[in-house]
Amino acid sequence: MDQYEYIVHWVLARTPAQRRRVLDFGCGSGKVVAKLRAAGVEARGCDLYPVDRSRSVLATELGIAAISPMVEGKIPFPDNYFECVVSNMVFEHVVDIDLALDEIARVLRPGGVFLCLFPDLGVLREDHTCIPLLHWFGRESRFRVAWAASLRRLGFGHRTFSGSGRAWAHQACDYLDRWTVYRSPAVVRRAFDQRFDSRTHIEDAWLLARLGRKATWVRWMPAPVLRCIGRRFFTVAFVCNRPEVGSATTGLLNDETRSINNRCESESPQIP
Secondary structure, eight states: OOHHHHHHHHHHHHSOGGGOEEEEETOTTOHHHHHHHHTTOEEEEEEOOGGGGGGTTTHHHHOGGGEEEOBTTBOSSOTTOEEEEEEESOTTSOSOHHHHHHHHHHHEEEEEEEEEEEOOTTOSEETTTTEETGGGBOTTOSSHHHHHHHHHHTTOSOTTSOSSHHHHHHHHHHHHHHHOOOOOHHHHHHHHHTTOEEEEEOHHHHHHHHHGGGGGGTTTSOHHHHHHHHHHHTOEEEEEEOOOTTOSOOSSOOHHHHHHHHHHHHTOOOBO
């Protein structure tokens, strides 16, 4: 089962058929949206597209209205519109996590569910480059390019970037600098818990589903061990809910809390 199939199965199994209005936040080319709509779900997608690329993304299969561009980080849907929001490998690319989570909390109805999959700074393998620990180095690190180049020569790394050795390493590091924002687990917990309730980690269920028949080899492991394997080597996977009306969790942040979050994020440890 691939990642897209897992999300579709999760939505179909955990949302009532009569209340399946689902948003794919950061939908990219719209593959999850397409699969959900094919299964009878009222699915929509949104993302940041250059030159309104959303008008050409799977337009023939989905229709233009199914995928909407975001402007200045705003989700183009009214308050309390969706029963479920899913996000697949998006938040390691989000610069303003406070704005993104505020917007998701706004369009998600009270009690609605949010499925989130993305790597935080605790993962050991950087997925976009396939170089272990590369995202742990600071941008000004003297050793980062050398580390990436050395592991590339040993056979690690995606073929997405051209060249070999240091040339490949420079491209990989430039990609991370331009397109990724890795946050510590503590920063992630704080940001989500300020807006959502009942955050439950499901890396164990995610890992078993992704492995399929091969899961026989690890199914005997305790759930905490499977969750640790999933979080350390692949991705963080958790589910949370927008608080019901009257809950202590407000769902939106003031400027002072945003400032605290930004300061904590800037203090996340990195390899010098």
